[in-house]
Amino acid sequence: xxxxxxxxxxxxxxxxxxxxxxxxxxxxxxxxxxxxxxxxxxxxxxxxxxxxxxxxxxxxxxxxxxxxxxxxxxxxxxxxxxxxxxxxxxxxxxxxxxxxxxxxxxxxxxxxxxxxxxxxxxxxxxxxxxxxxxxxxxxxxxxxxxxxxxxxxxxxxxxxxxxxxxxxxxxxxxxxxxxxxxxxxxxxxxxxxxxxxxxxxxxxxxxxxxxxxxxxxxxxxxxxxxxxxxxxxxxxxxxxxxxxxxxxxxxxxxx
Numbered sequence: 198x199x200x201x202x203x204x205x206x207x208x209x210x211x212x213x214x215x216x217x218x219x220x221x222x223x224x225x226x227x228x229x230x231x232x233x234x235x236x237x238x239x240x241x242x243x244x245x246x247x248x249x250x251x252x253x254x255x256x257x258x259x260x261x262x263x264x265x266x267x268x269x270x271x272x273x274x275x276x277x278x279x280x281x282x283x284x285x286x287x288x289x290x291x292x293x294x295x296x297x298x299x300x301x302x303x304x305x306x307x308x309x310x311x312x313x314x315x316x317x318x319x320x321x322x323x324x325x326x327x328x329x330x331x332x333x334x335x336x337x338x339x340x341x342x343x344x345x346x347x348x349x350x351x352x353x354x355x356x357x358x359x360x361x362x363x364x365x366x367x368x369x370x371x372x373x374x375x376x377x378x379x380x381x382x383x384x385x386x387x388x389x390x391x392x393x394x395x396x397x398x399x400x401x402x403x404x405x406x407x408x409x410x411x412x413x414x415x416x417x418x419x420x421x422x423x424x425x426x427x428x429x430x431x432x433x434x435x436x437x438x439x440x441x442x443x444x445x446x447x448x449x450x451x452x
Contacts, residue, residue: 205438210415210433210435212430213432215422217428233269233304234386235301237249237300238250269306281365281369284298300365303436308380309378314374315373317391335362385435392430401421
């Protein structure tokens with residue numbers, strides 16, 4: 198993306214099969230030089246979820262680089278709609294109900310970041326002394342709260358509250374949400390599948406991120422999810438933005 202970086206972006210990605218599943222249906226895209234990151238959590242059983250998540254991140258990875266941010270976001274949206282159609286067609290060809298995946302995508306340029314998502318994979322922002330969830334889960338739990346004005350406790354008691362309401366490949370139509378955020382020096386973003394967010398509390402996520410080292414934080418988050426039982430595939434990407442330090446070279450006037 199060609200808006201001209203004003204921040205230095207660093208990142209680290211990890212994905213783990215967990216302790217229960219027989220294969221890893223998650224896929225991650227970690228492209229700090231392009232300021233593009235994504236987590237896809239496949240679904241559909243057997244190897245179908247793995248096909249969906251890999252197809253999604255590969256399609257995003259093939260997009261042109263060095264475009265202005267808003268053009269890059271528009272191109273990513275078109276790409277994801279095309280992937281959605283391809284996954285629906287693939288499921289029909291294989292005679293299976295669905296070959297799908299959730300998706301969270303972070304694109305950045307200058308001091309602006311844009312999150313695009315469908316499903317219940319998440320993006321958090323760690324800034325200062327707090328951790329904010331930037332995305333809103335697309336599941337029955339959130340729909341029940343919004344539509345019926347239920348409390349979190351009442352909504353979670355409904356059967357199927359965790360059922361996903363949006364995902365690539367789930368329907369012939371796909372609605373993507375997005376949110377734009379202004380980025381500050383020292384901001385840390387966490388992209389993750391629900392294998393992390395269902396297992397690790399926001400307080401423990403925050404604790405893992407505050408050290409500021411992307412690789413160390415990613416390793417710690419995976420360990421925390423495994424220690425909590427590792428019942429699902431676990432994927433995390435930790436992304437940090439820092440001001441580019443000015444050249445502080447001082448010439449010796451005596452030379």
